[in-house]
Amino acid sequence: LCIFAHRQYVIEYLISSNPNQQWTLEHIDDDSLHIKNGLGEYLSIDGQPTDGTRVIGSAKQQIYNIIADSGEPTHHRIFHPGTNYVALDHGSAALGTHVTFWTKGLSRKQT
Structure with missing residues (x-):
């Protein structure tokens, strides 16, 4: 994932060592966390x-839950807390795809 254009959108992109693609999970408690890139x-x-x-880049610390997929425990989904919404555009990994929230489905492409 890569944050582009002054935080206006987050897209799928080729993996690189750029700080806007280096992500840290900041744990709040056992179930909740913030996700921050190398640019803060x-x-x-x-x-x-x-x-x-x-999904956009922001100075605001949004809370997320990352939960193991029930069908494939090595895969995880990023949820908005208290909802059934998962971050990813229907699971598309195509370059340039905007990352968006969608209702959780059975597709492994959302993991």
């Missing part, structure tokens, strides 16, 4: 968590 930008959302809401 946090993954956040542009509005309320509904289908199609964009």
Whole structure:
């Protein structure tokens, strides 16, 4: 994942050593965390968590839950707390895909 254009969007991109692609999980408690990149930008959302809401970069510390997938325990999903919304655009890994929230489905492409 890569934050581009003054925090306006987060996209799927080729892996590199750039700090905007280096992510740290900052644990709040056993279930909750913040996700921050090497530039100090946090993954956040542009509005309320509904289908199609964009994930953006922000100075705001958005809380997330990362939960192991019930069908594949080595795969994980990033959830907005208290919702059934998962961060990823229907699981597309195509370069340039905007990362958005979608209702959790059965697809492994959301993990």
